[in-house]
Amino acid sequence: MHAMVARSIGMPLVFEQRADPLPGRGEVRIRVEACGVCRTDLHLIDGELPQARLPVVPGHEIVGIVDMAGEGAVTPAVGERVGVSWLGRSCGHCDYCHNGFENLCDAPQFTGCTRDGGYASHVIADAAFCLPLPATVWPDAAAAAPLLCAGIIGWRALVAAGDGVRIGLYGFGAAAHILIQVACWQGRQVYAFTRPGDLATQAFARTLGAVWAGDSTSQPPQALDAAIIFAAVGALVPLALAAVRKGGRVVCGGIHMSDIPSFPYRLLWEERQLVSVANLTRADGHAFLHTAARAGVATRVQRYPLTEANAALADLRHGRLQGAAVLRVP
Ligand SMILES: [Zn+2]
Numbered sequence: 002m003h004a005m006v007a008r009s010i011g012m013p014l015v016f017e018q019r020a021d022p023l024p025g026r027g028e029v030r031i032r033v034e035a036c037g038v039c040r041t042d043l044h045l046i047d048g049e050l051p052q053a054r055l056p057v058v059p060g061h062e063i064v065g066i067v068d069m070a071g072e073g074a075v076t077p078a079v080g081e082r083v084g085v086s087w088l089g090r091s092c093g094h095c096d097y098c099h100n101g102f103e104n105l106c107d108a109p110q111f112t113g114c115t116r117d118g119g120y121a122s123h124v125i126a127d128a129a130f131c132l133p134l135p136a137t138v139w140p141d142a143a144a145a146a147p148l149l150c151a152g153i154i155g156w157r158a159l160v161a162a163g164d165g166v167r168i169g170l171y172g173f174g175a176a177a178h179i180l181i182q183v184a185c186w187q188g189r190q191v192y193a194f195t196r197p198g199d200l201a202t203q204a205f206a207r208t209l210g211a212v213w214a215g216d217s218t219s220q221p222p223q224a225l226d227a228a229i230i231f232a233a234v235g236a237l238v239p240l241a242l243a244a245v246r247k248g249g250r251v252v253c254g255g256i257h258m259s260d261i262p263s264f265p266y267r268l269l270w271e272e273r274q275l276v277s278v279a280n281l282t283r284a285d286g287h288a289f290l291h292t293a294a295r296a297g298v299a300t301r302v303q304r305y306p307l308t309e310a311n312a313a314l315a316d317l318r319h320g321r322l323q324g325a326a327v328l329r330v331p
């Protein structure tokens with residue numbers, strides 16, 4: 002097998018040839034077709050994820066075909082197309098796992114962070130944490146890849162935002178460009194906030210159905226029922242709180258964020274809520290993939306060969322993408 006490996010913090014990924022991995026008990030081996038590039042991969046490389054175990058193969062938006070099954074792994078079967086997401090495994094016996102919050106498991110494994118991920122020709126996955134991604138529904142592996150993190154964690158954030166009609170999305174990258182399609186399909190109105198002056202992304206948001214798009218520093222024409230912050234920028238928290246109505250909710254959807262500046266209590270007053278979402282559950286994955294198929298979600302992806310992973314990460318870091326970056330494995 003071959004892989005792009007994060008060996009040390011702050012350094013480019015390194016191409017490595019390795020012996021083909023073998024699946025253990027309850028695991029499958031997947032021949033990777035495509036793997037999405039997520040902002041979390043930048044946080045990993047930048048040393049902002051204390052849970053990361055380097056060296057590691059990044060990548061947690063994996064689409065591929067099961068090509069070998071370990072002992073006891075029946076489903077998915079060899080030959081089946083699957084997706085692997087950020088939640089690589091949960092312990093199954095902590096209080097959180099028992100109560101439907103495996104996303105908060107006390108002893109989790111995270112794909113491409115604490116176990117090797119999909120920036121590779123092959124990856125080993127826990128069979129119980131593979132999601133069905135049939136080619137009959139999602140024929141293009143690269144187009145399906147961003148659904149597995151941007152889509153599923155974005156979905157968890159949208160559910161956490163509640164049932165309000167007017168939803169603000171701060172940071173219009175991979176997650177927002179998927180979520181806006183789901184939210185519009187649900188009959189909601191989406192307000193898109195971008196970096197100040199990023200008119201191209203604001204126009205992109207309008208083509209996907211945003212009723213309003215503007216700078217993150219500006220206020221929307223109407224108070225929002227809820228806002229989701231996907232950008233890793235803590236300064237957006239008081240701005241989003243100022244944009245939601247009384248009783249409105251602000252959801253932080255990222256794994257890492259710069260410090261939140263202090264802000265006057267009146268922004269939180271009147272029962273506004275500030276919450277975060279962390280990771281995902283398998284139930285989130287099934288619910289989102291089902292919804293995305295019904296809503297006819299179409300992702301916009303920029304494709305790179307696996308060996309160009311560093312270029313893809315640089316383009317993501319510098320905001321040179323509309324939609325999502327995806328590595329293709331020949
Ligand atoms: Zn657990």
Ligand SMILES: [Zn+2]
Pocket residue numbers: 039040041061087150151
């Ligand atoms: Zn991710």
